Each structure stands twice: as C-alpha cells, then as structure tokens.
Amino acid sequence: MAQLSECIYLSRSLIAPHSVDLLDIERAAQRNNPQHGISGCLYVDATFFLQLLEGPEPALKGMLAALRRDRRHIGMLILRERPLSQRRFADRAMMIFDGTASGVRSGIQPSPLDLHEAEKGDATRLLQLLDGFEPTGPRH
Numbered sequence: 001m002a003q004l005s006e007c008i009y010l011s012r013s014l015i016a017p018h019s020v021d022l023l024d025i026e027r028a029a030q031r032n033n034p035q036h037g038i039s040g041c042l043y044v045d046a047t048f049f050l051q052l053l054e055g056p057e058p059a060l061k062g063m064l065a066a067l068r069r070d071r072r073h074i075g076m077l078i079l080r081e082r083p084l085s086q087r088r089f090a091d092r093a094m095m096i097f098d099g100t101a102s103g104v105r106s107g108i109q110p111s112p113l114d115l116h117e118a119e120k121g122d123a124t125r126l127l128q129l130l131d132g133f134e135p136t137g138p139r140h
C-alpha cells in the first residue's frame with residue numbers, strides 16, 4: 001500500500017469566497033477526492049486558500065499537479081509535505097472552513113496575521129492551529 005502523506009499549502013485566491021467558482025471547487029473535491037483516497041480541509045477567505053490534503057502519496061502528487069495548473073488561485077506555497085500515520089479528516093472529502101466575516105466562523109480560523117506571517121516564511125502558528133484541530137471520523 002502506498003505511503004499515507006499529508007500536504008498543507010497556502011495560496012492567494014483569485015475568486016470570490018461565496019461564488020459559483022468556489023462551489024465548483026467543492027463539487028470537484030466531493031467528486032474526486034474519495035475516489036483517490038484523499039481527505040482534508042480547505043480554509044477560504046477573501047484573500048487566501050489554506051488547504052490540508054491527506055492521502056496516498058501518488059494521489060497527492062497528482063492532485064498537487066492539478067492544483068498548480070488551477071487559475072483560480074496563485075502563489076501556491078507548500079507549508080508542509082510529510083508522511084502521515086493517521087488521517088485527521090478521515091470521513092471528509094474536503095471540509096470547508098469559511099473565514100469571511102459574514103459567514104459563521106467555526107473550525108479552523110487563522111488570524112490574518114498568522115496567514116501573512118506564513119506567506120512571509122514563518123508558518124509556525126498556522127501549522128499549530130491545524131495540528132490542534134480535533135480529528136474527525138474513524139482514526140485511520
């Protein structure tokens with residue numbers, strides 16, 4: 001069986017947070033991720049995407065290649081890529097966290113400062129926030 005891996009990246013969004021474009025991304029994730037054994041979460045606000053992907057390494061590599069070609073965001077910055085022993089979003093194709101002021105703010109909600117620091121090269125607090133999130137679903 002392929003090694004289970006995790007990848008976390010930050011990028012700049014080129015789409016509106018509550019838009020058909022975002023709905024298309026959610027739909028693609030629901031359609032494709034389970035098929036490839038990928039689970040994870042996506043934090044979205046008016047400026048950034050922060051995505052955590054977990055799954056078999058070859059599947060993650062393929063997904064990252066598609067993401068790099070995607071023109072709905074730019075400046076993909078990989079914050080972490082490493083082997084994983086247990087998934088944190090086991091039962092979720094892609095759990096969405098809405099970081100816009102008008103939305104209900106729950107789950108993973110990084111501060112603008114944490115996001116900008118990560119973009120400048122210090123992702124410590126952002127990664128701590130993700131690591132502190134309670135795992136969902138069965139532990140495997």
Ligand SMILES: Cc1cc2nc3c(=O)[nH]c(=O)nc-3n(C[C@H](O)[C@H](O)[C@H](O)COP(=O)(O)O)c2cc1C
Pocket residue numbers: 025028029030031032033042049051066067070072073094
């Ligand atoms: C920030 C961001 C996150 C995305 N996350 C996923 C994802 O988790 N799964 C997925 O299949 N596509 C995701 N996409 C879309 C892919 O880049 C690509 O458009 C999609 O996988 C193509 O799917 P299709 O071949 O079924 O049309 C994301 C795009 C963006 C901009």
